[in-house]
Amino acid sequence: MTPFDLLVFRFLLASCGCVVAGLGVWALTALCRRNLPDFSAQRSMWLLGQITVVATFLVILLPHSERLRVVPPIDLPDTTEERLVVPGGTVALTTAATASSMPNANPIGRSWLVYGAQAWLLTYLLGLGYSIIRLWHARRMLRGLAAAGCLVSDLDRHQGFSMALTRAPAALVIEVDVPISPMLFGLFKPCLLLPRHLRRFETAQQQMIVEHELTHLRRRDLQWMSVGILLQTLLWFNPFMWLLRANLSWAQELGCDRDVLRGRPQEQRKAYAAALVAQFRLQHRPATTALAFDGVSVSTLAARISLIREPVTAPLGRWARCAALGGLASIFAGSLAFQPALAWRVDRLPEAAQPTLEKSLWPANDPASQTAISCTELADAASGKQLVHEGQCDERVTPASTFNIAVSLMGYDSGILSDEHTPRWPFQAGYVDWNPSWRAATDPAGWIKNSVLWYAQQVTSRLGAARFQRYVKRFDYGNHDVSGDPGKDNGLALSWLSSSLRISPVEQVAFLRKVVNRNLPLSANAYDMTFRIMNSETLKNGWKIYGKTGTAAPVLPDGRDDEAHQYGWYVGWATKGQRTIVFARMALERRQEGFAGGRVKEAFLRDLTTRLDSL
Incomplete structure (x- = not known):
């Protein structure tokens, strides 16, 4: 699977997840509106719903977010697998990234899931562009209205500004001879548009209408509305974002109604409601980027008038606010815990036509490879510049025996280990x-050379769980999880072997850079002795290689080891003169005789001589 395919699939899952979250948020807000009469006037809850x-x-969309989920993955055929016809008629399976780099390879099929995910990404981008264009047209229309109107410079001549509360607004006031509703727009330079026919309304009505729009300005509703529109545009495909955005406007209008009518007699409330109905008849669809006096839909007009005439006075209690916020947080956490995730598997051909997988990233003709997943990551130790990044290098898997580099640093730093031959522990039954x-x-x-598991276990057991965990966190090693298998309390003994501790090739390289540059808070002896016991060899071109292999089985969704496959690792660094390059090579292979780590090392070193000279 190519990095682009991974991103596209994650985008598809994120789109599905946010729709489910939107459904939960909408259900919660609907429940609150039914049981809390004044909830609809709280604009913060609608905006927080959108933010959730x-x-x-x-x-x-973030890498590794699937670790938060608690549901098993959906098992699907490998979506990036392609069947290729190579010279001689042999059928081979390879990843999409490999197929593109192999000569004489002709793809004869591709999963509908890949095309579907890519089609959705294209649809999203087109819809996003269309939404942005609509907003631009709405803004252009409002600017055109303002340009066609007349600036009201002498507010004393307009009856709507005859009250003290409505004098000297911090916005331009423009009067237009167009049958629109009074509206406020402009995030940075607010502008109040007033229709000329507003002068025909009663004086009290004019004053309350103008005060309604200026209350929006004082409450900073333009800023709230802009954030809501931005979030709605980002997720234009989510119907619940549109509903939440509409109710945010609804809450803003109710809030202004409440502030304008506070303490007024019933006669003025009725006059205000009559003015709302009269304005609504003139414009049924106000601009989406403006705050209009009649900025509600037909379905909410009657409810708004009812609240104007008989307002709900009971305040929203603190417990209700906390409960609503807790509900939104629960929806957010639940949508992550139960997010959809796919587990890809490679469909096997009939026994007579079992294919051989080509080397996915390094062009070595090794028939024993049979690689299904692989990565090669190289970086300059001094600068950190990424030199090679090929394959699924952000995928976290078990570190296996490559973790012995970290255990060696811990052992020498803590004093458990002394030098390359001390302590020498005897093998014991069990x-x-x-x-x-x-x-x-x-x-x-001998431990490092032969990857003796029980020796590493003796070191970690002497460290103890607390100190072991502190070292792992201090090293920033992978996911830091040394808890081991659930319910087995074996973190000190097996957490790094097909268990809880996981690390990606990118993270391996980052860790090794700290080791080579001695940037970890460890004693000088810890570095010196670890370097001394590391396996090393010199290539024909003079590069000296220090490396560590590792082999482990993947874990199936039911917790069992996958007996059909093996992870193979080879990590370390190469030095020549003043330059050092750190590397990590990882491959998931079909199980064969011997260890995957050794085969990965062989294939890697075979091509490394030429590769290093070109970097």
Whole structure:
């Protein structure tokens, strides 16, 4: 799967997740409106509802957000797999990134999921462009109205400004001879448009209408409205964003009605409602970028008039606010915990036509590779400049025995380990002995050379859980999770082997840069001895390689090890003269005889000589 495909699929999942979150937010606000009579006048809740939906969308887009979910992934065929016909008629499977770089390779099929996700991304971009154009046209229309009107410089001659409260507004007042509703627009340079026919209204009505628009200005409703429009435009495809945005305008109008009519007699309330109806007949669709006196829909006009005549006086209690905010936070957390996620699998061909996977990123003809997922990451140790970034390098997987580099630093820094041959611990019955070479007394040099698991376990057990966790966090190693398998309390012994601790190739390289540059808060002896026991070899062109392999099985959704595949790692650094390059190579392969880490190292070093000279 290419990085672009991963981004497109994550965008599709984020779009679905925010629609589900919008449904939850809308259900919560509808419940509050029914049980809290004055809830509809609280503009903050409608804007917070929009923010909750947008936050859900953005967080799902973040890398590794799927770790927050608690539902199992949906098992789907590999969407980036392509079947290629290579010379001789052999059928091969490869990732999309590999296919594009292989000569004589002709794609003969591609998953509908890839096309569907890409089609949705294109649709989103077109819809976003259309929404922006609509807003631009609305703004242009309002500017045109203002340009066609006359500036009201002497406000004393307009009866709507005869009250003390409505004098000297911080906005331009323009009168237009157009049957519009009084409206306020302009985020940075507010402008109040007044229709000429407003002068025919009763004086009290004119004063209350003008005061309504200027109350919007004092309450900074233009800013609130602009944020709501921006969020709605960003998620234009989400119907609940439109509903929340409409109710934000509704709440703003109710808030202004409440402030204008506070303390007024019933006769003035009726006159105000009559003015609202008269204005509504003149303009049924006010501009979406303006705050208009009749800026409500037909379905809400009767309810607004009812609240004008008989306002709800009971304030919204603090407990209700907290409950509403808690509900929004729960919807946000729930949408992440139950977000959709896909698990890709490679469909196998019939036994007679079992394909051989081509090397996905490094052009080495190794028939034993059979790589399904792979990454190669190289960076300059001094500057941090990324030199090579190929494959799924942001995918976190188990570090396996490459974690022994970190354990070595911990052991020497804490004093548990002394030098390359001390301590030498004897093998005992009950120790892990999957590999026959492990059934012997072992010192630090032998431990690193043979990846002796029980030796690393002796180091971590002597560190203790608290100190072990502190070291991992101090190293900023992967996801920092050394809890181990759920319910088994085996974090000190196995967290780095197909368990809770996970790290991506990009993070491996970042960690190794800190090691090479001695940027971790460790003793000089910890660095010196770790470098001394690291396996090293010199290439033909003079580059000296320090590296560590690792092999482990993937974990299936049901918690069992995948007996059909293996992760292979090779990480370390290459030095020549004054230059050092850190690297991480990871591949998920079909299980074969031997260890995947060794095969990955072989294939990597075979091409590394030429690659290093060109960097």
